Amino acid sequence: MHVSVEEARAMLAALLPDPGTETVAVAQALGRVLAGDLAALVSHPSATESALDGIACREADTRGAGPDTPVLLKVVGESRAGEPFTGEVGPGECVRIYTGAPMARGTDAICPVEQLRDQGLDAVELLRAASPGDVRAEGGDFRAGEVVMRAGLPLTSPRLALATALGHAEVRVRRRLRVALLSTGDEVVAPGTPLRAGQVYDSNSVGLGAMLREAGCEVVPLGHAPDRPEALEDAIARAGGADVLLTSGGVSMGKYDFMRDLLIDQGRVSFWKVRMRPGGPALLGGWKGLPVFGLPGNPVSSLVVFHVIVRPALTGQPVQTLHLRAATPFRTLSDKTAFWRATITGGQVSDYGQQGSGVLRSLSDADALVIVPEGQKVEAGDEVDVILL
The missing domain is CATH 3.40.980.10 (MoaB/Mog-like domain)
Structure with missing residues (x-):
C-alpha cells in the first residue's frame, strides 16, 4: 500500500x-510540549518603570529643552531597582533613575543620562525634552491572570524564560x-x-x-x-x-x-x-x-x-514551513512529493545541486528542504514552501 x-x-x-502528562521544574522542561495553558501569576513589569538610565520628571516641565536652551531641574532623590523613591516629585523637580526602577509619584517622563548635564549634586540641566515613551507601563508585557502561553507549545529557551517570568516554578508537559x-x-x-x-x-x-x-x-x-x-x-x-x-x-x-x-x-x-x-x-x-x-x-x-x-x-506539532521565493527551478515529480535540499541566500532558495540519496554531506550543507508537491512545476521566481534544517 x-x-x-x-x-x-x-x-x-x-x-x-x-x-499523558507530568509536572516538571521549568529548568528541566527544555524541548518538552506544554500540556496546559499558562496564565500570568504576576504582572510584568510589576510597576510602572523606566526603560533607561537618566532622570524621571514631569514632561511638561521640560518642553523646549535643547542644547542651546537647557532646562534646569532640582534633583530630590533617586529611584533604583529594589529601592524606589518613596516621596513625590513636584514641579521643577526630578529624581535620578536607573533602568527597571519604579517611576516616582508625580513623574511621567524620562530624560536619558546622555542628554543631561550635572550642575552639582542637587541640580541637572536637560539638553532635550523628557519622553513619556521611555516609561514602561505596569503590566505592559502581561498582566496577572492573563493567559500568555497555550497548551501545545514546544518549550524553547525563550518560552522557558517567559514561563518563569509569569511566576511558574513548574509546568505541566506531555510525558x-x-x-x-x-x-x-x-x-x-x-x-x-x-x-x-x-x-x-x-x-x-x-x-x-x-x-x-x-x-x-x-x-x-x-x-x-x-x-x-x-x-x-x-x-x-x-x-x-x-x-x-x-x-x-x-x-x-x-x-x-x-x-x-x-x-x-x-x-x-x-x-x-x-x-x-x-x-x-x-x-x-x-x-x-x-x-x-x-x-x-x-x-x-x-x-x-x-x-x-x-x-x-x-x-503533535505540524511541520513548520516558510514561504520563500525560488532563485532556481526545482525538479517536478509526477507521482511523488519531492523534498529537495536547498540553500538560502538573501531570502531566496536555490537548488543545492546534488540531490542523490547517497550525498549525506548535503543535509549538513543545505539550509532547507524545498517542498515540491506531486506534479507541481516550480520555476525561478515562484513562491515555495520550505522546511528549515
Missing part, C-alpha cells in the same frame, strides 16, 4: 499512545514518548571500526538518536542488528516498555530486507512505501502490539523522512 506524506503522518500518529531505536544491515559497523569494502558507519543511530532527543523523546537504544530474521526478533524483544520502535534499513525491496518480511509474515503492515523522494521505502506496521516505523537505511532518506513524517507525529 502506497500512501501520501500526509496519510503516512496521520497513520503513524494514530498508532501512538496518548503520552516523553519512549522510542526504541534500532539500526540494521550487515554493511553497517560502529564508528571507529576499520571499514572493509562496502561497509558504512552507523550514522543513522547517531543522527536519529539526536533528532529524537531534540523532539523531546526518551531514546531506548537497541544498537545494531545484522540482516538475519532471528537477530531482528531478538533486538525487537529488547524494546519492552517502548511506545514505538523506530528502525532504519531492511524495508526496501532487496533480498535481504528482512525487517519488511518479518512484519509482513509475523506482524502487521499498515503501509509500505510513501509517495515522496527521498525516502519512499518507508514502512508502518506493528509487532506484538508495538507500533513499528521502518525508515530507509540510506541516511539522507532516513533523516528526511524523520523530518517530515516521524517528528510531527511524535510531537
